[in-house]
Amino acid sequence: MIRFENVSKAYLGGKPALQGLNFHLPVGSMTYLIGHSGAGKSTLLKLIMGMERANGGRIWFNGHDITRLSRYEIPFLRRQIGMVHQDYRLLPDKSIIENVALPLIIAGIHPKEADVRALAALERVGLRERAKHLPSYLSGGEQQRVDIARAIVHKPQLLLADEPTGNLDDALSLDIFSLFESFNQFGMTVLIATHNISIIQQKPKPCLMLENGYLR
């Protein structure tokens, strides 16, 4: 699904964030991306999303070189990817269902159809009955599940998560990782950047380990 070939990234004026990365994520795999703060985890995820450009090397997504995409092609790439954030990023003045339906509305789906799909996504994360509430009425763990529903509402092939349990306690974190496992069991490829060693031990998976921008 994803192949990195000798990929490097340096931000303007900074030291290299990623250097000569080579790896392959097969379709249907679930992988952890680990490494200390500043090791380059978020940068790697942003390269896959087309939010940052590599300075060298190639990134293949289903056989297409996404380092060569024009900015008009990037939205098509993103429609195949879901992204879960550490800080939820919900719109505070929109209801839960409106938050989850938003990517579909932006992609031009009819609002009624978008609502049906958003409710189905909320069902998958166990929050269908909270659809009409505002985000501020939900706990941190529930808001994280809304962010996950929004990330999967368009049925992406690939799910990326950047420190998805950074703000949650151990029990809630385990629930969130179980959700990711359930999506993976239905065929979604999953890549999770995490510091959560306890979860990695409880739910072992293949790991990509970054150290100062290099894969170990």
Ligand SMILES: Nc1ncnc2c1ncn2[C@@H]1O[C@H](COP(=O)(O)OP(=O)(O)OP(=O)(O)O)[C@@H](O)[C@H]1O
């Ligand atoms: N927009 C940016 N401009 C300049 N340098 C950046 C930018 N984003 C990240 N960096 C630098 O790139 C390197 C990798 O950062 P990155 O955020 O990818 O690491 P990380 O492993 O995700 O860290 P954390 O676990 O703290 O989120 C760091 O040295 C960081 O300071």
